Amino acid sequence: MKASDSSSLKKHAASTRQGFALPAVLTVTGVVTLIFLVAITALSSLTAEAASARARVRFLQNALTAEANLTLLAVTEPIRSSAIAIGAPRIVDLFSGAEGNASNLEQGFIQLDGRPYAFDLSGKMIVQVQDQAGLINLASLSEEQHKRLMQAVGVEDAEIPRLRARYLDYVDPDNLRRVDGAEQRDYSDMSAANRPLKTPNEWLSVLGARNSVDADKWRKLSPHLASDHTLLNANLNTSTKEAMEILFGLDEKQSEAAINARSKLMFNSFTDFAAATGARYVPDDEVSYVFPSGRMIFTIKDTRSAWTYRGRVILTPGGLEQPFWIDQTELKEAPRRAAADTSDATQFPYAPR
Template identity: 25%
Template sequence: MLVLVLALLVVLTLLATAVAVAGRQAVAEAQLEVDRLDGELDMVSTRDTLLYMLSVQFRTLGGLTVDDSKIPAIERMRNDADDEGESVVPVGNEIRLDSTPYAGLGNARFSIQDDRGLLSPNWAGQLLMQRFYTSMGSPAQDWGPLEAKRLDYQDADDLHRLGGAEKDDYRKAGLPPPSNRAFASPLELRRVLGWNGLLAPLTDEQLLRRLTTARSVEINVNSAPHEVLALLPGLDDDHAARLVDLRRQAPFMSTWQVEQLVPIDPAVSDGLLTLFPNLSGSLTLWDARLGTRRLVHWTLTPYLEGSPPWRIDYEVTLPRGNPSDQPVAAAPATPLLTPPDASGDPGWPAAAGR
């Protein structure tokens, strides 16, 4: 009888343990789903807030201004700004447009990359494209065919350029036919014969950090990442790193200033360099705690009557990587990116974030 009682107690203990473990697991899974939902709401709110700011706030050489707290500077900008809402002299409260990470609403983190800081294969000059091909290890004899295949992929006819490729060539290679339209995103370059091999060493994140499909001939030295600055004629990795370090202290105010710092020929830089952002760019969002990252490409549309002030061109999900290794700046000094406190009063950024 005693043995039976002991056996029953063991069984009951095991059952109780199993129930407790299952309960803890269920609670943990439920909490994870709550965290995911909260993170998604934070990212959506941060995205919409930033798109609103991009459509209404002034942009300077330093980036996107965040509020009207510096009244004299903002008033000066209203007088000096051009039709695209751009002024020259930074006011000191800008969100940088060079992929610098910032804290958004709640647990959301974000960075903004100006399209003029990236290389546009459809619009960049021959010199820049040759530098890009060289950086990817492509021999000079392949440059012409790469250009021809890129153009054949997008044009509406089935006529072959010299060294190009049309739908018959894609069928023979077992690839989908060319779209016969402009690229929807830089990732579509992977579908172009020749380019699929050229870009194979790059991850999607690395590709999107270098290339854009926006109409951009010039390179913005105030927003271009290291990898793109190194493509400028006469520059190498060390020169690019120096420019990035210097602009963190203060944005460049003239192309002459850049020409004095690095060995770029003024004759080459004329028409190749700019200091102002484009009307389009990429917004990358992620949850500080979990999940993947999301890249949203936006274009401002201030001149389209009867339409929203911006459009979303495409979205890409990227691996999380290890964003904890990257320093994140404080939340920009604007009440738009500060959640209300428990009392219902709108929060204000801490002094350190100003």
């Protein structure tokens, strides 16, 4: 082989290697860049999850502190028809009106009608307290009240009797099916409870209920629902507007009239309520309409995150070893991850230091 041919081959080989070097470098660079992007995305996701976890822990710690403060006041301070009366004298004799000593706390009221209170604890929180007797108790609804409830959450009129029968079959202890009802054998997973509802949202577990309601209407009404088969009374002095409309058949104008009237002078009887609103509801002689239930549902929200904590305090004055219970607690994020609004909140009247 001539020297010129050998030189030509070397140049050709060199040019061939140089031609393939750039795509290879670009490929390697692309793979390395992709690895870095995946790592950065994963790190960003982990950072966000860690921040969310820290916010959750911080909120829960503050919420439990607020829960403890609220429970202390509920257990140790006098409870009137519409409020916890902080610093008020304790009534010793309900019949003579004799009063005992007041606590040395600054006087104030925590109204039991669900109004928002701003609670300062490393940032503002919102605390709402609602007497359970002021809500719509699913466990004690009459047929007419149940009908109004279902209409309010968007159930079609033709479906109401069937859904009512299925609800009654769901909560009764037997396996006898009503006309248009449904017992355990009618549920694909045999999930009919045959016991009272534990929570209001369990109502949606009744066969066909979830598909019959308007989800947005249910979500809007659900804060005004309760389920407690041991509680019969309704408290007109703490009832929400929505509860009065479902329970007593009031329209919006009448329910607003009730709230305005009781803000000036609490109702002492259903007669007072009827006079202020024109309600045509016939009261049950065995039901109390103006006394607190000793069951308080509280909601605690955060202004720095979307977390919400909800639970119930049950007072048991006769239980010396267990003067109160806290149950039905749940921690969840607010719809649309919205933080609490303090614009219409009044200051929580007392917090232990």
